[in-house]
Amino acid sequence: MTALADPPAPTLRPVPREPGRRRRSGAGRTLKAGWLTYSVLIVAVLVSAFPFYWTIVAASRSNADLAKVPPSLVPGPHLIRNFEAVLAEADIGKALLNSLIVSGSITLGTVLCCTLAGFAFAKLRFKGRGALLAITVGTMMIPPQLGVIPLFMLIAELQWVNQLQSVILPGLVSAFGVFFMRQYLVQSLPDELIEAARVDGASTARIFWSIVVPIARPGMAVLGLLTFMAAWNDFFWPIVALSSQEPTVQVALRQLGGGYVHDQSVIMAGTLLGTLPVLLVFGLLGRQIVGGIMQGAVKG
Numbered sequence: 001m002t003a004l005a006d007p008p009a010p011t012l013r014p015v016p017r018e019p020g021r022r023r024r025s026g027a028g029r030t031l032k033a034g035w036l037t038y039s040v041l042i043v044a045v046l047v048s049a050f051p052f053y054w055t056i057v058a059a060s061r062s063n064a065d066l067a068k069v070p071p072s073l074v075p076g077p078h079l080i081r082n083f084e085a086v087l088a089e090a091d092i093g094k095a096l097l098n099s100l101i102v103s104g105s106i107t108l109g110t111v112l113c114c115t116l117a118g119f120a121f122a123k124l125r126f127k128g129r130g131a132l133l134a135i136t137v138g139t140m141m142i143p144p145q146l147g148v149i150p151l152f153m154l155i156a157e158l159q160w161v162n163q164l165q166s167v168i169l170p171g172l173v174s175a176f177g178v179f180f181m182r183q184y185l186v187q188s189l190p191d192e193l194i195e196a197a198r199v200d201g202a203s204t205a206r207i208f209w210s211i212v213v214p215i216a217r218p219g220m221a222v223l224g225l226l227t228f229m230a231a232w233n234d235f236f237w238p239i240v241a242l243s244s245q246e247p248t249v250q251v252a253l254r255q256l257g258g259g260y261v262h263d264q265s266v267i268m269a270g271t272l273l274g275t276l277p278v279l280l281v282f283g284l285l286g287r288q289i290v291g292g293i294m295q296g297a298v299k300g
Contacts, residue, residue, distance in 0.1 A: 058268035066264050082269035092273060095252035102167050102248060103231040109172035110227045111220050118181025119212050123194055140175045166241040177223050184219035228281050249274040
């Protein structure tokens with residue numbers, strides 16, 4: 001009998017690499033910042049924080065102290081007195097409440113409406129989508145001052161002058177917010193999720209609340225912060241539509257430091273009071289903003 005020959009040993013071949021994928025040379029390696037990076041960051045933080053620090057210093061000093069050359073860079077003992085002068089010269093409490101109502105309403109309306117419109121422009125298919133998006137973006141090139149007179153005529157016809165809805169309703173939707181959310185959802189919302197939800201029988205409203213909103217939360221936080229800051233700092237339209245009896249913070253601040261010589265310390269104390277709510281909102285939404293930035297960096 002003839003002995004059976006052993007089968008040949010299998011030849012090992014390298015697994016071909018998928019096309020379009022490149023090995024990252026620095027994957028898994030942590031980058032360490034040098035002294036130059038820390039120096040630049042420290043200088044940037046100091047330059048950015050100095051205006052707010054100077055506001056605290058000026059609000060705690062007297063007007064005579066601010067007139068000295070060179071001025072003192074250390075907070076003084078007059079902060080409480082300047083706050084009392086602010087409350088005496090202007091109804092800052094009512095102004096803060098009105099600004100909170102106006103800015104909060106505009107922020108909620110803008111975030112909701114712009115997210116809905118951004119989802120429609122990004123993922124839904126309907127006739128005239130491109131034309132409507134172009135018209136929406138095109139309105140950003142029109143100066144808002146051109147619409148003041150017809151807008152005031154409209155609110156006067158509705159008898160809304162000196163009422164908060166005259167400031168709230170014109171700002172509930174912004175073209176920038178629609179474009180911002182549309183671009184965010186185009187990059188962050190996969191079409192496969194929407195198709196899977198459609199297969200499961202979910203309606204468009206269910207898809208929006210269950211899928212779109214959780215994914216768009218970081219972008220909504222950024223848009224909410226920008227909108228709140230813009231509405232809080234708005235001065236031009238509130239001073240046209242509202243009077244001194246129903247002021248916002250920015251309208252009430254112009255009543256401070258009156259007289260032949262303006263009391264800059266009282267003005268800065270009022271400015272400090274008007275800045276604190278913005279810092280509070282940033283503290284509440286800061287984690288969402290940083291999370292959205294980091295999420296986009298990882299995806300990139």
